[in-house]
Amino acid sequence: MRLHRVLPLALVVFQVVLLTACQPPLDVTLASSNERLPGPAFVVDEPSQDGGPPRYDVIRVVTEEGKTVWHVRAPSFGGTRGRRVVYGEAPEGFETVQPPQALEGGRLYSIGVSGEGSGALRFVVGQDGSVRPEKE
Template sequence: MRLHRVLPLALVVLQVALLTACQPPLEVTLASSNEHLPGPAFLIDEPSQDGGPPRYDVIRVLAEDGTQVWHVRALSFDGTRGRRVVYGEAPEGFETVQSPQPLESGRLYSISVSGEASGALRFVVDPDGSVHPEKE
């Protein structure tokens, strides 16, 4: 008799836990609505840090087919980094693992940022060189 009361509550708790676990702790966005080739800028924020710097050590950009087009990593792993990243420019305290390849118009890319926290953004380069988030 009690099972029919407990089971729906347990399912709701499980759904909430799964949905919140799927949220990436880092938010990656374009720095502005006017980003263009050759070096679009991205902002990285970690809401759980309450205004503190985000925690990441690796930045990778992949083309839609999975080809890596840029990869940098931190020289030390103290965990806190700057919020603004420009494609092709290794942030202070980072080293280039793979030199940046030119981004091509008409293609879909993904930038992923990872370390203690992680996040990603899929973006498209238009024929005119403007960059915008992928429309979902």
């Protein structure tokens, strides 16, 4: 591959790494060890806020293959948000971009939240409708 083709790609990768390194992390966890379908709950915390509310503007749930099954966003960016997120229920002040699809047993999903910070959790839905983190 020629340098004039590699250099722009390398610069884009460098910018992405640099920008994401500056974002404070958001911790996304299941709200409890008893979460089940149809609407498991998650908790979003931002350790850098010293107990204050987390800062995020987008919530997206995707399948292992990358297909979006739910996507909501705040119409204005840069605000603080609630800690509890329930699958399929747009938090107050959010608008639905992609309506929720039913989560399926035996599948792996990822919930990602982003804004001033970002974070994600990969979770598995059991055949019995139970929801657990991918790795316990």
